[in-house]
Amino acid sequence: MSQRMTSKLDAATVRRTLQRFWAVTREQPLIAAMSVVTSAGYILLLTFANTYVMGLIVDRIQASPVAADRVVEVFAPYVVALVLVNLVGQLFSKLQDYTVYKLEINGNYRLSRLCFNTLSNQSMTFHTSRFGGSLVSQTSRFTSGYTALVDVCVYSLIPTVTSVVCTVAALVPVVPAFTVILVAIMVVYVAFVWVMYKRILPLSAATSKAQNRLSGVLSDAVTNILAVKTCGREDFERDLFDAAARDARDAETVSMRAMMRRNFTTSGLIVVTMGIVSVFVAGGNAWFGISAGTLVVVFTYTYNLTMRLNYVSSMMQRINRALGDAAEMTRVLDEPLLVADAPDAPELCVTAGAIDFERLGFAYRDAAPGQKVFSDLTLHIPAGQRVGLVGRSGSGKTTLTKLLLRLDDVQDGRVLIDGQNVSACTQQSLRRQVAYVPQEALLFHRSIRENISYGRPDATEDQIREAARQANALEFIDRLPAGMDTMVGERGVKLSGGQRQRVAIARAILADCPILVLDEATSALDSESEALVQEALENLMRGRTSIVVAHRLSTVASLDRIVVLDGGRVVEDGTHEELVAAGGEYAGLWGRQTGAFLDAE
Structure with a gap:
């Protein structure tokens, strides 16, 4: 960039800075x-x-x-x-x-x-x-x-x-x-x-x-x-x-x-x-x-x-x-908002929880030209169905959940919830209908109580404790000197990985949203805690549209349906038993994780 261009840019920046300063002064x-x-x-x-x-x-x-x-x-x-x-x-x-x-x-x-x-x-x-x-x-x-x-x-x-x-x-x-x-x-x-x-x-x-x-x-x-x-x-x-x-x-x-x-x-x-x-x-x-x-x-x-x-x-x-x-x-x-609500955007109203990804096209903004995550992907999830998303790393599993939450906007196609285009609705109303538990628990440097009730700040103490109990978190919380008032540190560093994840799961349980998204939500748990939390999640998912992203296939084996993604495309779709019997991509992944190939020798 030439010096002349730099000066023009600086002059423009100065002008916009002064405009903002003057706006708050007047x-x-x-x-x-x-x-x-x-x-x-x-x-x-x-x-x-x-x-x-x-x-x-x-x-x-x-x-x-x-x-x-x-x-x-x-x-x-x-x-x-x-x-x-x-x-x-x-x-x-x-x-x-x-x-x-x-x-x-x-x-x-x-x-x-x-x-x-x-x-x-x-x-x-x-x-x-x-x-x-x-x-x-x-x-x-x-x-x-x-x-x-x-x-x-x-x-x-x-x-x-x-x-x-x-x-x-x-x-x-x-x-x-x-x-x-x-x-x-x-x-x-x-x-x-x-x-x-x-x-x-x-x-x-x-x-x-x-x-x-x-x-x-x-x-x-x-x-x-x-x-x-x-x-x-x-x-x-x-x-x-x-x-x-x-x-x-x-x-x-x-x-x-x-x-x-x-x-x-x-x-x-x-x-x-x-x-x-x-x-x-x-x-x-x-x-x-x-x-x-x-x-x-x-x-x-x-x-x-x-x-x-x-x-x-x-x-x-x-x-x-x-x-x-x-x-x-x-x-x-x-900088323009990459994801912005229309001035007259309505609130999202979820009555059943059916999800549709229609002819989806999406590429990250910093991707190489022509490098897309999804091209013409279509997927229907009926209301109340529990769906697992599996596939190799980079296949688009987590990206699909981010598009559902509208953390990014699709370039082509639509994401619908109960027939409503999420891109046309307000972002806050959308995210208040979807309980999200990511792979890395997102905790504030606040008390455990505040972290659990973050999505539902008006919850009573009994409701908070019940959510913690269902997430198998109450036992370790009560052992802490300050109990629910324990400060968890920046990003929850004072808690173990499993404890952080259970607090995050308790938050999702308490939020009681009609749609649930679990992105490797049990990956940080030990075997005993995972079994207990899986039971709690089974109860939580009942009657709710649920999307479970998992590399550990035992997490999704009992779900109503499993969708296998590869290169941004749906390559297999069915129940655990159907996919194992089909001997395709999912069966290969299942075999490698369970040692089935070794047993077969």
């Missing part, structure tokens, strides 16, 4: 308006009004000596004016802080919700191709970018604009020639800062990207720390992290050097400005007859303006960083 119009007024008022009173009154005092002192007994009489109005200016100015300052807090608190809340809703609504394809840690980091940086931008606008940008306007307005009537020179220097200064800003912006985005990648590498290693340790790969992961950390350091260094070059140049312009004002103040009275008080005002106003301009450089630096930090999440928010 939802608080009164607070936003107050922040502008208080910020401008604070500078106007404490910088300009204060200095103006002090200039009047200097001129009064210069005009004629004031007797000691007349100090109060002469200067009382000035002192009262200074006190009032400072009182109101300090009030504006505190209101300024309040409005900033309110903007940031409410804005971060809305932006966090936007990020979470977007990420939670994205497809599994989206999530499986990204680091979870990077997404968390991007969300955090996105909201931090908003906070930084609000701070810059209220505490730097608005005061700087106010200073420029007030300085020019105050000095033009008094020293027009000097004001013209000052404005010319300001124009050159701002133009230079703007050009440098456009050059540095891509560097800030690159820095943020490197930091997000570093967070992703760290998260990936920590999440899979058991694999790291059991494989003795600490050195490898350390080197991988070190490489990511070096990339982040290098990106930061490049950005820092560019900003330092800009800062040195802008500082030179400030020195030139102060040199000019010093000469003018020194000779102003002699050359132009300007009073001492007015010269104090000119010097103070100009000095304040140069300090504000000096802040422009750091202000643009903070804006660069804020927009760079927000850039990656902005791109994530811009």
Whole structure:
């Protein structure tokens, strides 16, 4: 990609970031308006009004000596004016802080919700191709970018604009020639800062990207720390992290050097400005007859303006960083939802539970051209039937269940439940009708009670315990010191594999959905637990449409029907006895698992 294309992309990303930041800001119009007024008022009173009154005092002192007994009489109005200016100015300052807090608190809340809703609504394809840690980091940086931008606008940008306007307005009537020179220097200064800003912006985005990648590498290693340790790969992961950390350091260094070059140049312009004002103040009275008080005002106003301009450089630096930090999440928010509900999508209503896969065509988005999982697959599962899906790895078993749950959308054909196209119904209503137990139990770092009742949060304690009993989980739960209140750890790491699976099965039992999907649900159980859970699953499947994905064929041997998939096609379909007698693909698999070939020798 050329530099020109990169710049265009960055400019577009910045525009969309600012649009999102503005959208949450304009939802608080009164607070936003107050922040502008208080910020401008604070500078106007404490910088300009204060200095103006002090200039009047200097001129009064210069005009004629004031007797000691007349100090109060002469200067009382000035002192009262200074006190009032400072009182109101300090009030504006505190209101300024309040409005900033309110903007940031409410804005971060809305932006966090936007990020979470977007990420939670994205497809599994989206999530499986990204680091979870990077997404968390991007969300955090996105909201931090908003906070930084609000701070810059209220505490730097608005005061700087106010200073420029007030300085020019105050000095033009008094020293027009000097004001013209000052404005010319300001124009050159701002133009230079703007050009440098456009050059540095891509560097800030690159820095943020490197930091997000570093967070992703760290998260990936920590999440899979058991694999790291059991494989003795600490050195490898350390080197991988070190490489990511070096990339982040290098990106930061490049950005820092560019900003330092800009800062040195802008500082030179400030020195030139102060040199000019010093000469003018020194000779102003002699050359132009300007009073001492007015010269104090000119010097103070100009000095304040140069300090504000000096802040422009750091202000643009903070804006660069804020927009760079927000850039990656902005791109994530811009990505279309791979699985999205239609605006008028109806709720799925399941009365019987019949499932139809009609002329299904599906390929993963990152697959090679022409490489499909399914091509014209058709399969009918009557309501209440218990169906096993078997076949070699990669035959499409799990993919079929994901399409049923609409974790991905089919490209061709339809998936129907009771004649309703699941792609036309809302995703939540679909998934509330299907209890799903995957091969790897999905547990939250919450209590066992919360994990079991996750799909039915209004369940009573008795119902939760009964579901745990049916899943053969109650016995081990009651042995734990905290019982149902035991925290299971991230992804359930505090429980054994079999215990995690039984908690997941208990969740499915409690959900009591009309359709049940078990994807290798008993694969992590020992023989004794498997027998007990199989009995519970038999009771659970009774009267429900059930799809059981299994490599262990003993799991599906007693089901009503077994469908054998190979290369995304149905190659056999029948009962266990029929398929064994047919001597085909299923019989071969059964023989290898049971040792039938050895017995036959």
